[in-house]
Amino acid sequence: MAKTVVILGGSLGGLHVAHALLKKGDKDLKVVLVTKNTHFYWNLAAVRAIIPGQIKDEDIFKPLESALSRYPAESWELVIGTASAANFDNNTVEVVISADNSSRTFSYDHLVLATGARCPSSTVPWKAMGSYDEAIDNLHTTTARVKDAQSIVVAGAGSTGIEVAGELGYEYGKTKNITLLCSGDQVLGGTSAASAAANELKKLNVNIKYGAFVKESRPNATDKNKTDVVLADGEVILTDVYLPTTGLIPNTEYIPARYLSADPNYRTVLVNDFLQVEGTKNVWACGDVVSKPRAGFFITQKQAASVARNVQAALAGQEPAVAKGPPVDIFACSVGRDRGVGRINDKIKLPSLMVWLAKGRTLALQMIPGYIDGSVA
Known part of the structure; x- marks a missing residue:
């Protein structure tokens, strides 16, 4: 049967x-x-x-x-x-x-x-949130807003936040104000790749703000095209584009x-x-x-x-x-289009060149055909 x-x-x-x-x-x-x-x-x-x-x-x-x-x-x-x-x-x-x-x-x-x-936010494209048309529209809208912005705030200093801030810094670090909000005192939760990631972001002119826990975000009262990012301590950061990557x-x-x-x-x-x-x-x-x-x-x-x-x-x-x-716990995080950080089992640091070759160069786009032709399985 x-x-x-x-x-x-x-x-x-x-x-x-x-x-x-x-x-x-x-x-x-x-x-x-x-x-x-x-x-x-x-x-x-x-x-x-x-x-x-x-x-x-x-x-x-x-x-x-x-x-x-x-x-x-x-x-x-x-x-x-x-x-x-x-x-x-x-x-x-x-x-x-x-x-x-x-x-x-x-x-x-x-x-x-x-x-x-x-x-948690339906306005970011890190995951496909709905239909194909909705996902495409979300991605295009975010891209257009990033292009036109003069200031961009990325919330969350985990792997996605680091990669987003790195891409923005690589492309716009000298022309736009890029800020990464980190709720703790180290990015990546303080793992062995944390200091390397922070250093790479600084080279790309990304400003890292530590101890910055986001309480809420809301349209600015004067300019609805801008966003107020409200921190837990009451500070309000005004930005053209807000990109949450938390949770x-x-x-x-x-x-x-x-x-x-x-x-x-x-x-x-x-x-x-x-x-x-x-x-x-x-x-x-x-x-x-x-x-x-x-x-x-x-x-x-x-x-x-x-x-x-x-x-x-x-x-x-x-x-x-x-x-x-996986036989070992490997973590790899691209930081811009020519650098990266990573570690094996939180003890062995991966060289930037190795992470770039394995991930940062293409973000593994070469693996997509395997998911279409079935060779992945």
């Missing part, structure tokens, strides 16, 4: 799993990929795409149809919609279809949760609460060592919805591969295997 695997999410984790399952060529398996975006979005390059003229839309947005159409038509279905409710007891998931706002119920033998996470919100609202972590502000999916959702036998999760041990590209890749193997094993009546993560 034919089996159905429903995958929620068509980004890094979900598409990886879909390819891995479909490449097996099992005629008794159908893969249903549910995603709100018709295109695969290489959001790793969004930090550079906001600089006018650097990256074309077609370089970071690829139609998902082109990724799946290489497989027999009867073996897959691409559903453009958003999961609204999952019932793990009944093996069903409700999906709101984007085209007409109707609702469809999908039954599954196995379910993969790969819906990722979103930015992520897991897209887990459709999942019953008993399968989620207790943190009300960061409700990730609870999984065991097999990346099997706790309390289930046929529901799996990977990527930012798990954030275990942390959110990250290489971690998502490894998790997706493990989930695919375990789903394949379960379909064959075999036991799952413990999920494998």
Whole structure:
């Protein structure tokens, strides 16, 4: 009897799993990929795409149809919609279809949760926040605002904030006022790459303001085109463009609460060592919805591969295997278009040239074809 695997999410984790399952060529398996975006979005390059003229839309947005159409038509279905409710007891998931706002119920033998996470602000393009048209419009709007601005404030000194500030400093450090707000006393949470990152930003004329925790942002009362960034200590910074990079919100609202972590502000999916959702036998999760041990590209890749193997094993009546993560914890952060910082296991610092070669030079755009032709899996 034919089996159905429903995958929620068509980004890094979900598409990886879909390819891995479909490449097996099992005629008794159908893969249903549910995603709100018709295109695969290489959001790793969004930090550079906001600089006018650097990256074309077609370089970071690829139609998902082109990724799946290489497989027999009867073996897959691409559903453009958003999961609204999952019932793990009944093996069903409700999906709101984007085209007409109707609702469809999908039954599954196995379910993969790969819906990722979103930015708290809907005005930044670090994640695809909605449909393809919405994502493109958001990116174009941000790029236009960056081009016209004289002052830009980037909030959050984690990896995304460092990369955004670095790209802005590289392009505009001598012509615009670029400020990076860091809530603590060191960028990158004080890891071993912190001082190197700060030094590289200073070379690019980025002003780093420490101890600056953002309380709120609001349109300026006099000029609605400008933004007041209000800090916890009461200071107000007036800027032309405000780019928050702080925090992520897991897209887990459709999942019953008993399968989620207790943190009300960061409700990730609870999984065991097999990346099997706790309390289930046929529901799996990977990527930012798990954030275990942390959110990250290489971690998502490894998790997706493990989930695919375990789903394949379960379909064959075999036991799952413990999920494998990266052999070492590697962190790499580009700082502008010709520099970077990084570390291995928070002890071994990576040379700037090595980080540039591995990431900063292209922001891994050369990896996109693997997600389209399936060679990633």
